[in-house]
Amino acid sequence: MSGVNSSLVHFDLYKSPEKRTRGWYLSLMAPNEKGPNYAWLDPSRLYCHPQALQDCIEDLLQPFTNDQIDLVAGIDAMGFILGAAIASRLGKGFLAIRKAGHLCVTTYSHPYVDYSGREKNMEIRTDAIKPGVRILLVDQWIETGGTMRAAIKLVEDQGGVVAGVATICIEDSEGGKWVRENYKSSDCVPDDLRSQFNGHFLESFHDFHK
Numbered sequence: 340m341s342g343v344n345s346s347l348v349h350f351d352l353y354k355s356p357e358k359r360t361r362g363w364y365l366s367l368m369a370p371n372e373k374g375p376n377y378a379w380l381d382p383s384r385l386y387c388h389p390q391a392l393q394d395c396i397e398d399l400l401q402p403f404t405n406d407q408i409d410l411v412a413g414i415d416a417m418g419f420i421l422g423a424a425i426a427s428r429l430g431k432g433f434l435a436i437r438k439a440g441h442l443c444v445t446t447y448s449h450p451y452v453d454y455s456g457r458e459k460n461m462e463i464r465t466d467a468i469k470p471g472v473r474i475l476l477v478d479q480w481i482e483t484g485g486t487m488r489a490a491i492k493l494v495e496d497q498g499g500v501v502a503g504v505a506t507i508c509i510e511d512s513e514g515g516k517w518v519r520e521n522y523k524s525s526d527c528v529p530d531d532l533r534s535q536f537n538g539h540f541l542e543s544f545h546d547f548h549k
């Protein structure tokens with residue numbers, strides 16, 4: 340397979356490779372088969388693999404090993420999965436940052452535009468963040484960065500301190516770079532695969548359905 344370290348190509352949800360190099364589990368992700376109204380791939384398939392989920396969480400947390408984190412916040416909807424898993428792994432609480440219209444309590448909200456180009460609203464309960472609380476913000480992905488930027492705004496406007504940002508991939512978009520430059524961050528993408536992620540096509544897709 341061209342351009343891919345073959346040790347990274349692994350599609351089987353019921354086996355682990357002998358050698359688990361950083362990001363090995365990224366080839367478990369399924370390509371988009373439904374077109375441009377959907378995100379360009381489906382990271383959630385990797386959560387089905389027990390070792391992949393563990394390794395992904397450890398990779399995301401590695402840069403924060405010595406950092407104080409008081410609370411983990413995850414972004415609706417897929418950010419809840421990694422966020423809650425990370426909160427549990429750290430022994431911390433979990434705060435849900437929700438797409439507007441679901442929380443039946445007093446909320447603070449902020450508008451944003453994501454990769455779909457549609458205007459959306461995100462909201463947060465107002466009774467969870469004490470000023471100065473250090474929050475690790477977790478989501479599944481940063482593409483344009485519109486979603487993460489709105490979440491950061493919500494947390495900071497409530498007096499929280501963003502201790503870090505963790506997502507499977509932070510693309511090298513303007514918004515992704517803004518997050519990297521302004522906050523401590525982590526993702527799971529090894530350097531040699533980064534251009535494939537930025538180009539929205541993984542070499543592993545060629546063999547995904549074989």
Ligand SMILES: O=P(O)(O)OC[C@H]1O[C@H](OP(=O)(O)OP(=O)(O)O)[C@H](O)[C@@H]1O
Nearest residue numbers: 416417453454479481482483484485486
């Ligand atoms: O960087 P951006 O361009 O803002 O896009 C990133 C967001 O888009 C995806 O969520 P999405 O709302 O598609 O779906 P979900 O409800 O399944 O998490 C992803 O999980 C991020 O939350």
Ligand SMILES: Nc1ncnc2[nH]cnc12
Nearest residue numbers: 378379380454479480482
């Ligand atoms: N979950 C996701 N996977 C891939 N690309 C994305 N862009 C925004 N969300 C995404």
